[in-house]
Amino acid sequence: MMGDEFAFHFNLVHGRCVGVCIPTEVDDRLLDVLFPEERTLVSALAPARRPSWVAGRIALRQAFRDLGLEPGPILMNRHGAPDLPPDLAGSISHKKTLAVGLAARAENRTCLGVDLEDIPPLPASVEEARAQARPDIRARVLTKDELAQLERVPEQARRRQVLLHFSLKEALYKALHPLVIRHVGFHEASVTPLPDGGVRVTLSLSEDQGTFDAECTWTEIQRHFLTTAKVRRR
Incomplete structure (x- = not known):
C-alpha cells in the first residue's frame, strides 16, 4: 500500500491510532496487502461495503504494527467487531472518506472503542441552526441531565455538541459490548466532554452486569470528531 493513502499516525491516550483514506474501489493492489482469509471475507461483502472494510483493516493492522x-x-466476530487475539485490543470506525483503527495491548481484559463522525459546519444564524437540527436526535442520544446541560450551549453550537455526545457513546458502546454482550443504550451512559479532550463518564448499567472503569477522550481531526473509549471490569 502506498504511503500517501495513510492520512495520519499518532498516539492517543488509549492507544495507537492510524487513519486511512478510503479508496473508491478495491483493486488487486489493495487485495494483495490482505491475508487470504481476509480476501475471502471481502469477496462475500457487498461491493459498496468493500472499500471501507478494507481500509479499516489496513488502518488497524498498521496501528498494531506501529506498536x-x-x-x-483481522476477521469479524459474530457481532461484527474485529476478531483479535486475546492479548490485543482494537477498534475500527469509518465515515465516507476516512477509516481509523485504534490499537493497544489488552491489559487486564481492557477493551477499546473508537468512533469517527463528520463535524457539521457552524450555522451562520439561529434560524439556520434550527433548520440543520433536523432530524432531532437529542432525546434519543442525551440523558435528562445532558439535555439540561445542552440548554446552556449557544444554539448555533448545539448540533455539534449532540454529535460529539453521540460519537463518545458509540465509542463507549464498542468498548463495553465485549464485556456485557448486549446492546447498551444511549441513556445508560452520561458523558461530559471537557475542553482539554478529556471526558467525565458515568455508567448506569444494571447491577447484575458488574462494575466497570470507563474512560473516554475526544479530539478533532480533518473535520471529524475522533472519540475513543477504554473500559475494563473492576
Missing part, C-alpha cells in the same frame, strides 16, 4: 505487534488476519 511492534502483529495481529494476523
Whole structure:
C-alpha cells in the first residue's frame, strides 16, 4: 500500500491510532496487502461495503504494527467487531472518506472503542441552526441531565455538541459490548466532554452486569470528531 493513502499516525491516550483514506474501489493492489482469509471475507461483502472494510483493516493492522505487534488476519466476530487475539485490543470506525483503527495491548481484559463522525459546519444564524437540527436526535442520544446541560450551549453550537455526545457513546458502546454482550443504550451512559479532550463518564448499567472503569477522550481531526473509549471490569 502506498504511503500517501495513510492520512495520519499518532498516539492517543488509549492507544495507537492510524487513519486511512478510503479508496473508491478495491483493486488487486489493495487485495494483495490482505491475508487470504481476509480476501475471502471481502469477496462475500457487498461491493459498496468493500472499500471501507478494507481500509479499516489496513488502518488497524498498521496501528498494531506501529506498536511492534502483529495481529494476523483481522476477521469479524459474530457481532461484527474485529476478531483479535486475546492479548490485543482494537477498534475500527469509518465515515465516507476516512477509516481509523485504534490499537493497544489488552491489559487486564481492557477493551477499546473508537468512533469517527463528520463535524457539521457552524450555522451562520439561529434560524439556520434550527433548520440543520433536523432530524432531532437529542432525546434519543442525551440523558435528562445532558439535555439540561445542552440548554446552556449557544444554539448555533448545539448540533455539534449532540454529535460529539453521540460519537463518545458509540465509542463507549464498542468498548463495553465485549464485556456485557448486549446492546447498551444511549441513556445508560452520561458523558461530559471537557475542553482539554478529556471526558467525565458515568455508567448506569444494571447491577447484575458488574462494575466497570470507563474512560473516554475526544479530539478533532480533518473535520471529524475522533472519540475513543477504554473500559475494563473492576
